[in-house]
Amino acid sequence: MPDNPIYILAIESSCDDTGASVLANDKILSNVVAKQEIHEEYGGVIPELASRAHQVNIVPTVDIALKKAGINKSQLSAIAFTQGPGLMGSLLVGSSFAKSMALGLNIPLISVHHMHAHILAHFIDKGQEKPTFPFIGVTISGGHTQILQVNSFFDMEVLGETTDDAVGEAYDKTAKLLGFPYPGGPLIDKYAQQGNPKAFPFTKPKVEGLNFSFSGLKTQIMYFLQKESKSNPAFIKDNIADICASIQHTIVEILMDKIGKAVNQTGIKQIAIGGGVSANSGIRKALKDTEIIKKWKVYIPKFEYTTDNAAMIGIVGYYKFLEGNFADTTVVSKPRIEI
Ligand code: KG4
Ligand code: ZN
Numbered sequence: 424m425p426d427n428p429i430y431i432l433a434i435e436s437s438c439d440d441t442g443a444s445v446l447a448n449d450k451i452l453s454n455v456v457a458k459q460e461i462h463e464e465y466g467g468v469i470p471e472l473a474s475r476a477h478q479v480n481i482v483p484t485v486d487i488a489l490k491k492a493g494i495n496k497s498q499l500s501a502i503a504f505t506q507g508p509g510l511m512g513s514l515l516v517g518s519s520f521a522k523s524m525a526l527g528l529n530i531p532l533i534s535v536h537h538m539h540a541h542i543l544a545h546f547i548d549k550g551q552e553k554p555t556f557p558f559i560g561v562t563i564s565g566g567h568t569q570i571l572q573v574n575s576f577f578d579m580e581v582l583g584e585t586t587d588d589a590v591g592e593a594y595d596k597t598a599k600l601l602g603f604p605y606p607g608g609p610l611i612d613k614y615a616q617q618g619n620p621k622a623f624p625f626t627k628p629k630v631e632g633l634n635f636s637f638s639g640l641k642t643q644i645m646y647f648l649q650k651e652s653k654s655n656p657a658f659i660k661d662n663i664a665d666i667c668a669s670i671q672h673t674i675v676e677i678l679m680d681k682i683g684k685a686v687n688q689t690g691i692k693q694i695a696i697g698g699g700v701s702a703n704s705g706i707r708k709a710l711k712d713t714e715i716i717k718k719w720k721v722y723i724p725k726f727e728y729t730t731d732n733a734a735m736i737g738i739v740g741y742y743k744f745l746e747g748n749f750a751d752t753t754v755v756s757k758p759r760i761e762i
Pocket of ligand 2: 537541564566567698730731
């Protein structure tokens, strides 16, 4: 570590997790996430409850992040925060906090695009190989499904994205139909590993180009379960592993089809994925297999840097700091922003 590293405090509050992280240059000193369990009983994130919980969590989360990092606030070089996209009420808590703290400490403020952060999480220094430009970035989570061509740190082009539900939403909504608690994606993944992926064939949506659509799949699965449960009320229980394996197989094929098209279209064979769904065993295996079969190079971040977290906001903050790309205090939160 150089003598005078840049210390950045980063704040993430775009959805239901309150995150705070401290970085010394591109190294993570702490990465704290306060989860909001309140949403579990509602089967999805309730925006009003999320913003209220951020208000409760933000101060202690930042405090713990600074203590864990062993850094005093007077040592901070800048404060980075998520500007958007995300839930307005949630974003506002993080941005207001970051602005006030930056003003109080008289240090620069850095606004960060949440999707840049999911991609640039691959540049957190963990002593591991990092992707080189250009590469294909794939963000798959409860809130996003995008394929991007990443030309440099801040030059990214969206090649395709979902036209309705995100892939994590498809997992969670389907999981709800199966009676799993929210978020049910990891449970579908767990049962899928014991089942037959070809037991129940589902039709894949036909969507132009590199875009996705998942809402039709969810409806198809709903009708299928209703029909089968009429003749056998215990159908779901009796076939849970095969149902999960079939759903997972379909979703993984949809993702892999489009990633394959992106590779063919661009000629780029480096793939870097991000977002909570990148923890999925099916997508990990399918991608890793391409390293042997198709000679792709696949980058999958550590789980703590791939779900919503502040360390990824901090790494973008670091690269923006190097460019002198600061925000002034009139910067506003944006639920939707172009990449
Ligand atoms: O990135 P993330 O923590 O938050 C955002 O949505 O931005 O992603 C959470 C999503 C949820 O939809 C969850 O069900 C899904 O990631 N997920 C999974 C797995 N682990 C998390 N989906 C499928 N298989 C998994 N193993
Ligand atoms: Zn996210």
